[in-house]
Amino acid sequence: MPANQSVIVKGQRGGISIMLDSAIEFETIQKALRTKVSGAKRFFEGASTNISFKGRILSEGEEQSLLDIILEETTLDINFVESHGFIAPPTPRIDTVAPLNLYQTESDTAYYWGGLRSGQSIRYNGSVVVMGDVNPGSEIIAHGNVIVMGSLKGMAHAGALGDDTCIISALTLQPTQLRIATFITSVPHKKAVRGARKTHNASYAYVRDGQVFISMW
Secondary structure (H helix, E strand, O other): OOHHHOEEEEEEOOEEEEEEOOOOOHHHHHHHHHHHHHOOHHHHOOOEEEEEEEOOOOOHHHHHHHHHHHHHHOOOEEEEEEEOOOOOOOOOOOOOOOOOOEEEOOOOEEEEEOOEOOOOEEEEOOEEEEEOOEOOOOEEEEOOOEEEEEEEOOEEEEOOOOOOOOOEEEEEEOOOEEEEOOEEEOOOOOOOOOOOOOOOOOEEEEEEOOEEEEEEO
16 A cells, blocks of 8 residues: 555544554554644644544554644544454453453443543443543543543543443542432542551442442442
8 A cells, every 4th residue: 555545534423534554564654644634734623523543453652652643733632532453352361451442342331441631531322441540631421330440530420311320430539520320429539648558449439319429349
């Protein structure tokens, strides 16, 4: 494939799709992407959208490198990044290293490898498991449960269609706001005591009798 065809950018419903050639060196991909986006600034100008990488398996570092190019060359406001370059194993082994990605399983649960930075969001019509931290300024909105295998310091909304049986769980639960169905609450942050040892307890939030409760696992 010619170098100028190694990256194909297309607008699609819900965002921008970027097709990457899997057969050439990543440096060539980087150069081709920079050429594409710098030559089509009006296409990206001031838009707020999702980015979808397809056709190639990307490591977390490679994905970030491509995002940096887009952010350097355009004024695009990226809400969410999705990659489709791999097939998720049905039962991942403990020693499996998966790229930063979001994928759906048969149980209608999406897994996101990595953390969410300020300004990033995940919206999904099932349950969401984040394998990292959810930082302040980021958000997760799910029709099912929200599970964070790290610190939850952003906003999380479980049962977004009104299912108050859903839960929100995290290894460290310090969100700016929690929502389950139509119920909203915040979690007060405890002040650190000098000389005290920090402890982290996995907690979960749930609805009972019209109120949001938080308990430790």
